[in-house]
Amino acid sequence: MDPTERRRRHSGRTTLSDVALAAEVSPITASRALRGERGVAADLVERVKRAAEQLGYVPDPAARALASQRSTQVPVLVPLLSNALFVDVLEAVHRTLLPHGYQPMIGVTHYDPQEEEQLLRSYLAHRPAGLLLTGFDRTEAARQMIATSTVPCVYLMELTQAPNVYCVGFSQADAGHAITEHLVQRDRQRIAFVAAQLDPRTLQRAEGYRRCLREHGLYDARLELLSPQPSSMRLGGELLEDLLRTRPEVDAVFFCNDDLAQGGLLMALKLGVNVPGRIAVVGFNDLSGSDQMVPPLTTVRTPRRAMGEASAQMLLGLMRGEMPPRNSMDLGFEMMLRGSS
Amino acid sequence: MDPTERRRRHSGRTTLSDVALAAEVSPITASRALRGERGVAADLVERVKRAAEQLGYVPDPAARALASQRSTQVPVLVPLLSNALFVDVLEAVHRTLLPHGYQPMIGVTHYDPQEEEQLLRSYLAHRPAGLLLTGFDRTEAARQMIATSTVPCVYLMELTQAPNVYCVGFSQADAGHAITEHLVQRDRQRIAFVAAQLDPRTLQRAEGYRRCLREHGLYDARLELLSPQPSSMRLGGELLEDLLRTRPEVDAVFFCNDDLAQGGLLMALKLGVNVPGRIAVVGFNDLSGSDQMVPPLTTVRTPRRAMGEASAQMLLGLMRGEMPPRNSMDLGFEMMLRGSS
């Protein structure tokens, strides 16, 4: 056997050269035809595509990434998977990106900027095609890495007017204001704000709540119950119990997330506290099950799927080198007025 | 400028050659030292590692994958993200795989073997390091692809004794049997089985339910209410209402999943049907919120995190070329007896 044969490490898979051979063109032409690059004669494109199909050719992503210095991977960094909120966003992102040949890579930051920075560092080493990140709360090092990488990036969940920043979301503060205003319009006077996790978006909702109550001269800092613990139905129940014990004058509660609110509603049921008679309850996000509660939960429906899809679409454009029509997409929110308020 | 300079496409990133140069060794030695391959002098390893650290060297995954014919990617295929069940599994998989340098890639099959086959085809083109799949219900083509790929694979959620198949799960049928037996022991005579989605594991639970009732001479096919619709709290409520109307003699319900059961419980509350007085209600999986229901839901706790972690550990071993101690890991289940039964 000759030395060139001895050195072979061929994996047995069908390569671009096999396709080119079958189509009787050079590998470069085959490559161009398959990628849909314009400037290839139509009949050649046809021949190459047919050959590729017949041979069952699948391009090697690693080779492609190495040669082009760009992969098809799109890291998507979210705080948590246990919040249905982000799962909905991710599903929409997947559905939008996959048909275009991009691979979303889910990273979970646990609301920790340090963890996000680490993930970013490792994902950026993969030369991703694009980046989908949650919010604007990150370390300076992370910001630097994103900027110097020149990888197209779209931010989810929040909005900013900062230049050269692409974002898709809605105003958390305005939504917090709107649901509070609804309680005021229903003649509630002692409106509590009960929150967990205390991530940036929760705090923005709190700002909306405060602004609204101050406008009406109803603000009372004692009615804010903030817990850094992770959000859960159990915690919502505990916080409501706590609230009713220590602030018995309260006549409405704005829970910063529906899981807390659902737990609160069930606790009210257990305690025999009438909702909305004795106390009105509202939530945030309109998660699964909120409409099934007893009574059904009034809440703010947030555009989760729409955000996932729109951010992925915007990123798709950026990855193609296009300029999006606008940097910031406000998808708004919807009031779901139900029996609990 | 000379022709070799003209051809350069160097990306500016620090490469293995840079590290080798700094450490005054050849690139091959640097490669071996960095990968912890044995057979490199300790002092060289030390020098290389120091140089890599100083230069901030991060290996290029694409180059590595191309040269070694193996990536660090591990596709994880699950039916759905909207079921908290799979999200818990995925989180455990992530936590276990990431520290070892592997990248889980989540794929969603929507319970459709065709979709799974497609995903498998595209993921396999990436030369994954390993594979994590849900259950055993797939197309013959998918089975072939997995076999011929020789990629190590571990199956989740179900068990089999088939040779050369690695799986981590529990007996869905035994769990279905156990929760039904619990209702029989509580003197229930007319026990209904209410299910949605009707995926393979749901049907295995149904088998356990039937076997148990037949053993006690209580089986009645009319008490099975099977809906192919996706599972949800809303559907659970609707099915309970339907059941009470068309089979008023029923005195217990086994819902195949907790979201259905939670919806059923809330519907009972709305209808003023006493649980467990008039009717006992049990669920499956012990999802978030089940312990907060009114009354708290009796259910089967399934080992979701444990399955995620154990399957990832088993895969880690297989990817290292090790033989796992056993092919099939039964992680069991736990009865959560609460107020609803």
Next chain:
DNA sequence: CTGAAAGCGCTTACAG
């Protein structure tokens, strides 16, 4: 224990 050569399967940059 160490290294020079070749190769993995693509695409870029250049030339015609």
Next chain:
DNA sequence: CTGAAAGCGCTTACAG
């Protein structure tokens, strides 16, 4: 519009 050459950044296979 098409192609021969070189290169992307690693690792394998061989030799010493």
